[in-house]
Amino acid sequence: MSGRLAIVGLGPGATDLLCPRAASALAAATDLVGYGPYLARVTDRPGQHRHGSDNRVEAERARHALALAAAGRTVALVSAGDAGVFGMAAAVFEVIEQGDPRWRELEVVVHPGVSAVLAAAARLGAPFGNDFCVLSLSDNLKPWPLILDRLTAAACAGFALALYNPLSKARPWQLGEALDRLRRHLPGTVPVAFARAISRPDEQVVVTDLATARAEQADMRTLVVVGTAETRIIRRPGHDPWVYTPRSVGRDRAQ
Amino acid sequence: MSGRLAIVGLGPGATDLLCPRAASALAAATDLVGYGPYLARVTDRPGQHRHGSDNRVEAERARHALALAAAGRTVALVSAGDAGVFGMAAAVFEVIEQGDPRWRELEVVVHPGVSAVLAAAARLGAPFGNDFCVLSLSDNLKPWPLILDRLTAAACAGFALALYNPLSKARPWQLGEALDRLRRHLPGTVPVAFARAISRPDEQVVVTDLATARAEQADMRTLVVVGTAETRIIRRPGHDPWVYTPRSVGRDRAQ
Structure with a gap:
């Protein structure tokens, strides 16, 4: 052939x-x-x-x-x-x-x-500067309990998360349940970002935290970024904040 | 400024x-x-x-x-x-x-x-076609027990793994220990690939399985790919095999 x-x-x-x-x-x-x-x-x-x-x-x-x-x-x-x-x-x-x-x-x-995960990360700063997981929340091709188990395992082990397919018209409740699950295991201060249509004319970025993140802030074109307990937000007056996860865990930084 | x-x-x-x-x-x-x-x-x-x-x-x-x-x-x-x-x-x-x-x-x-993880995946087929984790094995910036814990959590939850910094002259034993740890939790048939210097003139790809993978097959320019129990190898006479992870888990494929 x-x-x-x-x-x-x-x-x-x-x-x-x-x-x-x-x-x-x-x-x-x-x-x-x-x-x-x-x-x-x-x-x-x-x-x-x-x-x-x-x-x-x-x-x-x-x-x-x-x-x-x-x-x-x-x-x-x-x-x-x-x-x-x-x-x-x-x-x-x-x-x-x-x-x-x-x-x-x-x-x-x-x-x-x-990929969307790299484009979103670059737009935000460096949220995946340490270990991270890439996970689809769509239960069209795998069982929802398995998705929740993976989410829990990854969050508890300290991985930052890139969540693809957070919701759609046919799957309206999955992201809300996923965020609720994460709130059980991670501090409410963990940075969460909604990165929508990155590099497109209708790009939108929202940086918030796990305690206040709501599923309604995402749509099917959004990549949801969930940091770790160590992820940092650098505020800048008049500009979007930067979000990054330090390269080191349990050590002095910036060596 | x-x-x-x-x-x-x-x-x-x-x-x-x-x-x-x-x-x-x-x-x-x-x-x-x-x-x-x-x-x-x-x-x-x-x-x-x-x-x-x-x-x-x-x-x-x-x-x-x-x-x-x-x-x-x-x-x-x-x-x-x-x-x-x-x-x-x-x-x-x-x-x-x-x-x-x-x-x-x-x-x-x-x-x-x-990124190296995307380049390696494309060269191999689609090993990260389902959920995956990206993890550095370097213990220069985080404790080795934490790395083993993350590796175990990700593998047991069914994520495919992209392992950065598998070893170097200063860190010669980490990859061997990581593979041993994975062998405790995953079947020996899980596909493993060593993707070295992808897209460079000295590119090398080796596809094997967890039972036979050896740390000596990697160097500091290698990305190590560990599949899941569902990752497949498609053999092709006279060509490198393709490695891919199906999009679905626990469902009929190719729908």
């Missing part, structure tokens, strides 16, 4: 946060596959075919991209942020493992991108 | 994995500050001042960059990968919090980059 599939992370949104390698893969494609609003971010090129879909059919989209590649096309499958972090990459490999054995002969390459 | 400090993630190494925004910040700087080998990656520009240092003096390097910015310079402080993930960003904010109060008036911006 001679087809090629590039799984491309588009980054958080701003054009200058798209890696040149990813941009080259997009330019080289004969066919672009992806969720409509993400495809809309990609520069139009004459002769390229676009195959948009809605957001709920990852496996179907992956199969479509693989079938095009198997037919000899040069396909770019796009994903927001980094395709390996709650993006399309895992869906493609799931489908390959269960699908046509000849798909394993295809050239499949994942092009990394700036 | 009119000075500016950009904290710039250079990505994993390949030129085409450097974000355009980061490249612009490097081009605009009057002064570049950083660890010598990272500075050497940055294109030479006439008139720019370079301030190299060795690897062990993060706080001193951060102070130097802030002092230059406070003197009105336009400074880029470089970091490998993403500056927010075990890079220079946290060091800068630590030094700001403890230092001259006027440093808070400086324009300090963190430019995100492709």
Whole structure:
């Protein structure tokens, strides 16, 4: 089989946060596959075919991209942020493992991108300057009790948390329950940030603490950052505060 | 104060994995500050001042960059990968919090980059396609028992693991002990990958499992990836295998 599939992370949104390698893969494609609003971010090129879909059919989209590649096309499958972090990459490999054995002969390459967690962290300061966990609150693909267990284990062990998919119209209560769970185990003073649509024109950042954080402060485009007991907020008059987690634990700082 | 400090993630190494925004910040700087080998990656520009240092003096390097910015310079402080993930960003904010109060008036911006964890994941397939933790094994800045506790908590809760700073000449035994600890809690079949110098000319990837993984397979430029009980290896004759973690837990796949 001679087809090629590039799984491309588009980054958080701003054009200058798209890696040149990813941009080259997009330019080289004969066919672009992806969720409509993400495809809309990609520069139009004459002769390229676009195959948009809605957001709920990852496996179907992956199969479509693989079938095009198997037919000899040069396909770019796009994903927001980094395709390996709650993006399309895992869906493609799931489908390959269960699908046509000849798909394993295809050239499949994942092009990394700036994930939402890295973009949010950079915008805030350095909340993930020490150990951290990246966790999706969506219970579409895993049981809710498991998500609460992971949240508790990570928080109690002192990891900062990056929470993807905090809520949606179909999942309105999960973030509230997650914050309640965290309040049982962490001090109310732990910094919490809501980082929405980072690097996009409608970017919004709210820095608060665990005691006062409310689920209503997030939507489906928000990454929720929960610090640790050691995470610090540096206030600056007239500017957003900086949020950072020190590199050291239980030692003198700034050595 | 009119000075500016950009904290710039250079990505994993390949030129085409450097974000355009980061490249612009490097081009605009009057002064570049950083660890010598990272500075050497940055294109030479006439008139720019370079301030190299060795690897062990993060706080001193951060102070130097802030002092230059406070003197009105336009400074880029470089970091490998993403500056927010075990890079220079946290060091800068630590030094700001403890230092001259006027440093808070400086324009300090963190430019995100492709971290080693994202580059390694893309090279391997999608090992972080579900929840994961990013953890440094260096006990220079936190107690070793705490690191083992975090490792255990994350592994037992079902997170995949990205292990930074697995070992060095000064810390030769930590990775071996960490793997032994993981073997107590995870099946020996859990995939483990050693991803070294990803995207660099001397890139090396080894995919194995927890039962057979050995600390000697890593060095200080290696990111160690430990999957979960659900992480899969797709073998391909004549090619590196793909490693991925399914998006779902305890459900049918590829829906």
